[in-house]
Amino acid sequence: MVRPHSQSFVYDEHDVTTMLDDISFIRESGAAGIVLGTLTDDAKVDTKTLEVLLQAAGSMNVTYHRAFDEIADQHEALQVLSAYPQINRILTSAGPRSALQSVEEMKALVHASAHTQITILAGAGLTVPGLAAFVEHTGVKEVHFGSALRKDGQYLRPIEPEKVQAAAKIIASFER
Known part of the structure; x- marks a missing residue:
């Protein structure tokens, strides 16, 4: 993830320089892609900064984050x-x-993205027990999990492989 701080998604010149350095390092490391997001003060996509960062990313895949x-x-x-x-x-x-509280909005985004190159990657608040119903209702094809796949739901605890396998099995059951 290319994010110079956690205060906001609005970046100044120094932040952008840091991000460009990070992107350069990530590219040189051979990564397939990066995750980033830029906003203006009025909470819109900061296209000016985004274009600078995308130019530095070259052919890497880019996920626009939360x-x-x-x-x-x-x-x-x-x-x-x-x-x-x-x-x-x-x-x-x-x-x-959370994604589970935004089912209708998620479904609308998945539908709106259908004729673009963008896949909606659902994340935040998903759980394995609720995943099948969520995927069925929203049509998402990809999900992102955090603590829900870790022991006792704690970020600092180890990932539980059986939870990962269960989530993967659910997603695979919807592949057409």
């Missing part, structure tokens, strides 16, 4: 982001709530 969840008009933002061929995913909970 900065997307701070944008009021996500459908407009989806159209803006779809103009950049490198961006092939948006990691989102479809707004400020």
Whole structure:
């Protein structure tokens, strides 16, 4: 993830320089892609900064991260982001709530992204027991898990392989 700090998704010149250095290092390391997100002060996609970062990323795949969840008009933002061929995913909970609380919004984003190169990557608050119903209702094809796949649901605990396998099996059961 290319993110110079956790204060916000609005970046100044120093932040952008740091991000460019990080992207350079990541590219030189042979990574297939990066995760990033840029916003303006009024919570819209900062296309000026985004274009600078995408140029540095070259041919790497790009996931636009949960900065997307701070944008009021996500459908407009989806159209803006779809103009950049490198961006092939948006990691989102479809707004400020958890993905499980934003089922209808997620479904609408999946539908809106259908004729773009962007896949909606659902994340935040997903659980293995609720995954099948969530996928069935929203149509998402990819999910992102955090603590739900870790022992006792704690970020600092080890990942439990059986939970990963269970989630993967659920997603695979929806592949067409």
